[in-house]
Amino acid sequence: MLTQDDVLYMIVTDRFSDGDPTNNRDPDPGHAERRHGGDLRGIISRMPYLVGLGVTTVWITPVYPNPPAGYHGYHPLDFDGVDPALCSPELGPDGSRGTVRRFVQAAHRHGLKVMLDLIVCHTAPGHPWLTECPEWFNPNQNTPEKWWVWGLPDLNHDRLDVNEYFARNVLDWIGETGADAIRLDAARHIEAAFWPVFQLLVRGPHPDVTVVGEVWDPDANVVAPYQTRHGFDSMFDFPLYHALVDVFAGDAGCERLARPELSDSEAPGVLNRDNLYRNPNQLVTFLGNHDTTRFFHLAGGAERPDEAMARMRLALTFLFTTRGIPHLYYGDELPLEGGPHPDNRRDMPWERVNVPDPADPATCRAVVMRRHAQGTAQN
Numbered sequence: 372m373l374t375q376d377d378v379l380y381m382i383v384t385d386r387f388s389d390g391d392p393t394n395n396r397d398p399d400p401g402h403a404e405r406r407h408g409g410d411l412r413g414i415i416s417r418m419p420y421l422v423g424l425g426v427t428t429v430w431i432t433p434v435y436p437n438p439p440a441g442y443h444g445y446h447p448l449d450f451d452g453v454d455p456a457l458c459s460p461e462l463g464p465d466g467s468r469g470t471v472r473r474f475v476q477a478a479h480r481h482g483l484k485v486m487l488d489l490i491v492c493h494t495a496p497g498h499p500w501l502t503e504c505p506e507w508f509n510p511n512q513n514t515p516e517k518w519w520v521w522g523l524p525d526l527n528h529d530r531l532d533v534n535e536y537f538a539r540n541v542l543d544w545i546g547e548t549g550a551d552a553i554r555l556d557a558a559r560h561i562e563a564a565f566w567p568v569f570q571l572l573v574r575g576p577h578p579d580v581t582v583v584g585e586v587w588d589p590d591a592n593v594v595a596p597y598q599t600r601h602g603f604d605s606m607f608d609f610p611l612y613h614a615l616v617d618v619f620a621g622d623a624g625c626e627r628l629a630r631p632e633l634s635d636s637e638a639p640g641v642l643n644r645d646n647l648y649r650n651p652n653q654l655v656t657f658l659g660n661h662d663t664t665r666f667f668h669l670a671g672g673a674e675r676p677d678e679a680m681a682r683m684r685l686a687l688t689f690l691f692t693t694r695g696i697p698h699l700y701y702g703d704e705l706p707l708e709g710g711p712h713p714d715n716r717r718d719m720p721w722e723r724v725n726v727p728d729p730a731d732p733a734t735c736r737a738v739v740m741r742r743h744a745q746g747t748a749q750n
Contacts, residue, residue: 373428373484373552373581373605375652379698380426383661384434384457385442387701387719388413391459396439403713406442411474412459418481420724424704429478430486430554432661434471438495443661443716444488445556446495446523450540468547475549484551486583489544491537492561493523507533516562528562537565538572545577552581558597559586566601574602581605583655587662589613595647598654608654608695614641615658619686620669628689645694656695658686658703661716665700665709672708680706 373379389395390412399405414431421429433444436454444454455465463469475485494500500507501524509517509525519525528534545553555561574582584603586594591610597603617623629640645651658666665672666686671679683706690697701707705723709715 372579373486373583373653373696375694375696377427377484377696378425379428379430379486379655379696380421380424380701381430381657381660381698382414382432382701383409383443383716384411384414384431385409386716388417388721390414390416394456394458396456400718403716404442405440406456407718408456409718410457410459411462411470415474415477418478418483421483422481426483426699428484428486428552430552430698431488433488433490433556435490436466438497441495445490447490448495448498450490450537451543468544471544471548471550475551479549485548486552486554486581487544487548487550488554488556489541490556491526491541491565492528492557493520493525496522496524498524506530515559518560520557520560525560528565531568534565534568535572538568541569542573542576545573545580550580552583554583554585555603556585558584558601558603559588559593563601570602583607591641591644591647595644599647599649604650605653605655605696606648607660607698608656610641610644611654611656611695612658612663615686615689616666616669619682619689620666642693652694654695655698656690656693657698657700658683658690659700659715660698661700662712663715664711665707665715666703667706668708668710668715672710 385407387409389408390410392408394410395408396406398408400407414429433447434453434457435444435447436449436452437444437446438448452466453468453470458465458470462473471487478485507526507530509527511519511525517525517527526533541553544550581604582602583605584597584601585607586597587609588594589610594606594608594610598606614627617627618625626637626640629642630637648654667679667683670682670686701719702717705720707717707720709717
């Protein structure tokens with residue numbers, strides 16, 4: 372279970388660390404939208420660094436087999452397997468869930484929790500289901516639940532057989548890997564009929580596994596119902612993200628975060644809407660992720676690095692002292708530059724990390740530190 376004492380660190384596995392060059396599938400590090408070679412063994416080799424940084428939970432991108440260019444894992448060809456490019460002999464046979472289980476066990480030995488990124492709403496364009504069971508897919512329609520987002524075939528969760536398959540698939544991933552948390556991608560693009568089935572088959576057997584949902588919307592009225600009605604423990608706090616960018620990367624006033632309450636006519640800030648959530652302390656807060664422009668870039672970037680650094684320090688200070696579970700995007704601690712996608716997924720620049728001995732956490736260079744003293748969690 373994730374709590375407010377945790378620090379979440381999101382990793383695009385292919386871009387983080389190449390621990391086993393023998394598993395690479397035609398890597399092309401010079402191309403922003405092709406594979407670069409990062410793998411699970413590479414993350415394990417860097418776990419001492421993460422521990423030294425103050426991270427408690429690692430969130431990795433999906434591990435499913437993907438097409439050759441699907442370095443990010445979000446174009447699944449097989450919902451039961453593991454991409455061979457992520458596997459190594461020490462972690463077990465290529466393509467088995469046992470590979471991920473051994474990765475989770477390695478993380479636990481370092482005192483780290485693991486959040487798996489699971490997909491239930493779409494497939495890769497070349498998935499065999501498109502010909503084997505075309506009735507499982509929605510026609511491309513102009514609604515959030517039946518839209519082929521980024522051209523990806525959208526699954527029809529108004530069908531009971533689709534819902535039962537994916538609820539059991541999520542159940543298998545949790546049970547066979549020992550993951551501490553799961554993230555469900557693009558929750559707003561899944562028909563509401565799925566959530567009662569999901570709660571019945573998944574939440575009951577695994578009440579201690581934190582389920583985090585992604586609903587990208589700046590309005591808490593849109594995000595909050597997924598925690599209050601659909602059974603999510605936590606949501607990514609996109610309303611707060613947009614406010615943090617406005618205030619700390621831009622020049623909006625702090626009332627964008629919370630109004631001073633001097634007059635009833637004042638517009639509410641984002642934090643004034645916390646009453647909409649079942650538990651705002653469980654929301655995941657962040658300055659950016661794999662889908663957004665890097666915060667450092669928005670704050671001035673390479674053109675105004677001193678200003679960008681000052682703004683980022685202020686933003687991180689707020690992030691690590693407000694309610695919620697703070698989440699860093701790999702490289703935020705350096706800070707790593709990056710414009711809009713795909714530039715926001717640059718390789719982790721390990722040459723900039725002052726770690727003479729990567730196995731010694733005491734030498735790890737960290738810009739951010741854990742901010743919680745014992746007993747401060749509100750869950």
